[in-house]
Amino acid sequence: xxxxxxxxxxxxxxxxxxxxxxxxxxxxxxxQFLVILDVSVVNVALPAMRSDLGIGEAGLQxxxxxxxxxxxxxxxxxxxxxxxxxxERTFLIGLGLFTAASLVxxxxxxxxxxxxxxTMQGLGAAVLAPTTLAVLTTFFPEGAxxxxxxxxxTAVGAGGGAAxxxxxxxxxxxxxxxxxxxxxxxxxxxxxVGAALCLNVRRDGVARRLDVSGSVLATVGVASLAYGIAESxxxxxxxxxxxxxxVVGLVVLALFGVVESRIAEPLIPLKLFRIRSVSAANAVLLxxxxxTLANWxxxxxxxxxxxxxxxxxxxxxxxxxxxxxxxxxKLAPRLMSYVDARLIGAAxxxxxxxxxLWQSTFTAQGTFLGTxxxxxxxxxxxxxxxxxxxxxxxxxxxxxxxxxxxxxxxxTSSQFGGALGLTILVTVSVDRISARxxxxxxxxxxxxxxxxxxxLISAALLLAATALIALxxxxxxxxx
Numbered sequence: 001x002x003x004x005x006x007x008x009x010x011x012x013x014x015x016x017x018x019x020x021x022x023x024x025x026x027x028x029x030x031x032q033f034l035v036i037l038d039v040s041v042v043n044v045a046l047p048a049m050r051s052d053l054g055i056g057e058a059g060l061q062x063x064x065x066x067x068x069x070x071x072x073x074x075x076x077x078x079x080x081x082x083x084x085x086x087x088e089r090t091f092l093i094g095l096g097l098f099t100a101a102s103l104v105x106x107x108x109x110x111x112x113x114x115x116x117x118x119t120m121q122g123l124g125a126a127v128l129a130p131t132t133l134a135v136l137t138t139f140f141p142e143g144a145x146x147x148x149x150x151x152x153x154t155a156v157g158a159g160g161g162a163a164x165x166x167x168x169x170x171x172x173x174x175x176x177x178x179x180x181x182x183x184x185x186x187x188x189x190x191x192x193v194g195a196a197l198c199l200n201v202r203r204d205g206v207a208r209r210l211d212v213s214g215s216v217l218a219t220v221g222v223a224s225l226a227y228g229i230a231e232s233x234x235x236x237x238x239x240x241x242x243x244x245x246x247v248v249g250l251v252v253l254a255l256f257g258v259v260e261s262r263i264a265e266p267l268i269p270l271k272l273f274r275i276r277s278v279s280a281a282n283a284v285l286l287x288x289x290x291x292t293l294a295n296w297x298x299x300x301x302x303x304x305x306x307x308x309x310x311x312x313x314x315x316x317x318x319x320x321x322x323x324x325x326x327x328x329x330k331l332a333p334r335l336m337s338y339v340d341a342r343l344i345g346a347a348x349x350x351x352x353x354x355x356x357l358w359q360s361t362f363t364a365q366g367t368f369l370g371t372x373x374x375x376x377x378x379x380x381x382x383x384x385x386x387x388x389x390x391x392x393x394x395x396x397x398x399x400x401x402x403x404x405x406x407x408x409x410x411x412t413s414s415q416f417g418g419a420l421g422l423t424i425l426v427t428v429s430v431d432r433i434s435a436r437x438x439x440x441x442x443x444x445x446x447x448x449x450x451x452x453x454x455x456l457i458s459a460a461l462l463l464a465a466t467a468l469i470a471l472x473x474x475x476x477x478x479x480x
Contacts, residue, residue, distance in 0.1 A: 023198045024139050025149055028132040029156040030191045031095055034184055035125045035132075036157045038067065038102075040164030040296060041171075041180050042118075044311050048177035055111045065230050066115050070122025071129075072415045073223030076268060077215045079130035079408020087134045088199035094127030095195065099188030106182035117181070130407035135199070137395045137407070148333040150395070151388045155329035163322060164296070166315025173312055214266055217256035222412065225249030229419045236427075268409070278406060280471035281394030284345075286413040287468060288390070290421025291461035292352065292383050293414075297422060298429070298451045299359075299372065306364055306444045306451075317368055324377040328384020341389035342469050348385025349466030355379030356459035360452045364444035386466075393472050421461065425454040 042064065049055060049063060082090040101124055105117030136153055140146040171179040228246030235241045260266040273279045296318070303309040303317060328348065335344050355378030362371045394410050433450035437443060 020198070021140070023194065024135065025152060027091075027191060027195050027198060028136045029153055030187065030194075031091065031128050031132045032153055032157045033160040034098065034187060034191075035129045036160035037164050037167065038121060038125065038184065039071075041168040042067070043164070044168030044315075045172045045177035045180040048172050049114065052177065053108070053111050053114065055114075062115050063118055065227075066118040067122040067125070068230065068415075068419070069223050069226050070119045071125045072226040072412065072419070073219050074123055074126035075130060075412045075415065076218045076222060076408045078127040079134070079406070079411075080215075080268065081127075082131045082134050082407075087131050087138065088195070090127060091131045091135055091199065092192065092195055094124050094129075094131055095188055095192055096124075098124030098128055099185055099192065100124075102181045102184035102188065106178045106180075106185070121181075129411045133391075133395070133407040133410070144333070144337055146395075147336055147388070147392050150392050151329050151333035154387045154391060155326040155384065163318075166312075166318055169311035169315040173310075214256060214260055214263070214268070217252055217259060218268070221249050221252035221256055223249075224252060226416070226419060229416070229423055232423050232427075272406065272409070276471070276473045277393045277396055278409070280468065280473075281390050282409055282413040283471070284390050284465050284468045285394070285410060286417035287461055287465035288349075288383075288386065289414045289417030290424070291356075291458040291465060292379075292421075293418035294422045294425045294454065294458060295356075295379065298425070298454050299376065302362065302366075302448065302451045303372070306447050307366060307368075317372060318376075320373060321376045321380045325380035325384040328381040328386075329388050330384075332385050332388035335385075336389060336392070340474070341393065342472050342474070345386050345389040345469045345472075346466050348382045348387075348389075349462060349469065351382030351385065352379045353382070353459050353462050353466065355382060356455050356462060360455035360459065362448060362452060364442065364448045366448070390469070390472075421458075425457060428457060429454040 046063065055063070078090070078094070098121055101117050101120035105114055105121060108114040108117055133150075133153065136149055137146060140149045167183070168180050171177075171183060224245045226249075228242045228244070228249060231245065232239070232242035237243065257270070260268060260270055299318075300314055303314045304311070309317065332344055332348070355375045359375035359379065362375075366372070391410065395406055429450040431450075432453045433446045436446035436449045
């Protein structure tokens with residue numbers, strides 16, 4: 001795809017316009033980068049926030065959870081809204097809300113102001129995340145052109161996740177924790193101007209009625225389930241503080257399924273789950289993210305708690321990982337022109353499994369070159385190869401009118417997979433650390449042993465995700 005060209009396109013509603021392909025790609029990838037970056041960038045700044053604003057431990061947890069819950073809870077609704085009322089218009093709204101909330105959070109003088117700002121950031125991210133992919137999949141036609149665009153989108157998103165620790169460490173150490181949020185403002189403003197100039201923000205046709213009952217049930221159910229999973233990390237799976245919201249979430253989502261099957265214009269058409277590519281790809285993404293999103297978390301802990309690296313040095317050590325995942329994401333579309341996408345995804349999954357098994361062998365005497373660099377590059381290169389064909393498969397065979405809700409489903413699967421995986425891995429890691437501390441009497445050895453077990457379980461989960469790729473349908477050749 002030559003992104004330097006200017007293309008004239010006519011969409012299904014009869015619009016015509018000359019929009020540079022590269023400009024659309026820059027806009028959607030910029031929005032995706034901000035959303036993914038903000039999932040992790042705040043973590044490094046939490047101690048500075050606590051000391052500056054006097055936030056207690058419970059409040060500090062909500063600085064993270066407020067964003068996560070709002071993000072997860074509104075993804076499905078936001079994806080459908082973009083389908084009904086215009087993706088470009090929804091993109092602007094989500095980006096504007098995210099940018100304004102970042103400004104408020106960066107200027108917050110009290111804990112409650114910061115938590116409210118983080119909640120609004122999460123809501124803006126929920127509107128923005130599925131819309132970026134929906135704009136991309138409706139602008140670029142299905143086939144090799146869309147696959148290459150998705151490869152770039154995947155690479156930028158993965159780069160945002162990898163850059164979070166480094167960006168957060170640099171801004172907190174050399175400026176202030178406030179810049180962890182304020183840095184979004186100039187970037188968001190530039191993207192808003194670009195979107196207003198390049199995207200067609202007129203409403204596409206006549207908007208259909210929004211499924212209010214389904215929207216309420218989906219939002220309450222997903223948010224309750226996400227809250228229960230988040231609480232289980234601190235209180236355990238059997239605690240009422242985690243078990244009750246999980247049960248409520250599952251019951252509400254079951255009721256949501258019943259309601260959706262009986263109305264004419266549902267929030268999520270249940271027929272989408274009968275599309276093999278959609279259901280299988282969401283299953284693969286859920287398990288993949290359960291295995292891989294904790295990678296940054298445990299490596300950060302290992303480098304800081306065992307090897308005693310500073311936050312900035314830890315972030316710098318992730319640069320090769322970021323380059324590796326970008327290379328994998330950009331290579332996948334080229335390979336997909338010649339090889340079955342399922343084989344590429346499986347090869348990427350097995351590559352990442354090998355990297356995680358290698359990573360699980362580290363000890364308290366590890367070094368950057370001997371312990372972190374090789375396994376990290378292998379793991380993240382495999383993840384890059386895996387994610388592009390899976391995302392492409394999930395958005396193929398779906399009508400233009402349903403691209404937003406499919407994108408919302410993908411993001412929801414990714415969020416829940418990551419949250420569930422992190423909770424499980426933290427639990428088993430803490431149990432191993434407690435047992436080993438008493439046995440060996442060496443804190444660093446015990447910590448390394450717990451983190452090692454987390455990578456071993458991650459490898460098993462990723463192997464299961466790789467096996468699920470077999471459920472995907474055979475890709476249809478272009479022009480078939």
